[in-house]
Amino acid sequence: MTNVSDIRIAIVDDEPSIVTMLQMVLRREGFHQLYAASTCAEALDLAATVSPDIVLLDIMLPDGSGLELCSKLREYGNPHILFLSAKASDLDVLRGFAMGGDDYITKPFNPLEVAARIQARIRRLEHEAPAAGPGMRLEPGIYRFSRFTVNEAEGELIVDGQPVPCPAQEFQLLLHFCKFPGVVFSKTQLYDKVWGINGQGDDSTVMVHIRRIRERIEIDPGNPKQLLTVRGLGYKLVKETQER
Known part of the structure; x- marks a missing residue:
C-alpha cells in the first residue's frame, strides 16, 4: 500500500x-x-x-x-x-x-x-493488477497490438517500434483499454475505473483524452481503426492483435 x-x-x-x-x-x-x-x-x-x-x-x-x-x-x-x-x-x-x-x-x-x-x-x-484482463501480453504488464505496445511497468508506449511520449492520465486510460480489449466502456465507467471518480464527470475530459490517444496510436486519427467510438455506449479498443 x-x-x-x-x-x-x-x-x-x-x-x-x-x-x-x-x-x-x-x-x-x-x-x-x-x-x-x-x-x-x-x-x-x-x-x-x-x-x-x-x-x-x-x-x-x-x-x-x-x-x-x-x-x-x-x-x-x-x-x-x-x-x-x-x-x-x-x-x-x-x-x-x-x-x-x-x-x-x-x-x-x-x-x-x-x-x-x-x-x-x-x-x-x-488497485490495478498487472495481470488483470485478457489483453495480448508478451509477459506480465506488456500488451501488444497491431502497431503499438504498452509496457505497464516502464510506463512506456511504443508505436511502430519507436517510443512515443504519453502523459500519465492518457497512458493509464490506454492501459485500461489494453487490459480489456473488445470491451465497451461508457464515460461514467471510465471516470470510475481510470480517474477514480464515482459518477459522471465532464464529458469533454474523456473525449479529449481519447482524441489524444488516437493521435498517438492510429494511422489516421480522424478515421480510427483500433480505439473506436460505439455510438450511444462508449469506447472500445478492438481485439486485433499481431504476433511477432
Whole structure:
C-alpha cells in the first residue's frame, strides 16, 4: 500500500493564500512532502531537484503560462499534472488537456476536492493488477497490438517500434483499454475505473483524452481503426492483435 507521506507534491501558484490553504489540507490528509513555487522558473528548478509525483499547476503565472510549463515539466519525469485555474470556459479546459494536463479544476475550488482527486488517483494505481484482463501480453504488464505496445511497468508506449511520449492520465486510460480489449466502456465507467471518480464527470475530459490517444496510436486519427467510438455506449479498443 502506498504511503502518502512518500508522495511528492508541487504546488505552483503565485497566490500565497491558495498555496497555504492547499498545504494545510494536504498535510491533514497525510501528505508531508509538499513543495511550492510561484513562477515558471521556480517550478522548473523544483522539478529538476525533487521530481514531483503530482503537480498542482496554476495557468496564469507571473513569468509565463502554466500551459507551456506543463510540457516542460514532462522533461523531468511523468508527473500527474492537475491544473488549478480561474479560466473556466469549455475551451480553456479543453486547451488544458490538449497541452498535456491530466486533470483540471476551476477556481474558486474546495481544497478537499483537490485532496480527494489525488487520493483517488493513488487508490486506482494501487488497485490495478498487472495481470488483470485478457489483453495480448508478451509477459506480465506488456500488451501488444497491431502497431503499438504498452509496457505497464516502464510506463512506456511504443508505436511502430519507436517510443512515443504519453502523459500519465492518457497512458493509464490506454492501459485500461489494453487490459480489456473488445470491451465497451461508457464515460461514467471510465471516470470510475481510470480517474477514480464515482459518477459522471465532464464529458469533454474523456473525449479529449481519447482524441489524444488516437493521435498517438492510429494511422489516421480522424478515421480510427483500433480505439473506436460505439455510438450511444462508449469506447472500445478492438481485439486485433499481431504476433511477432
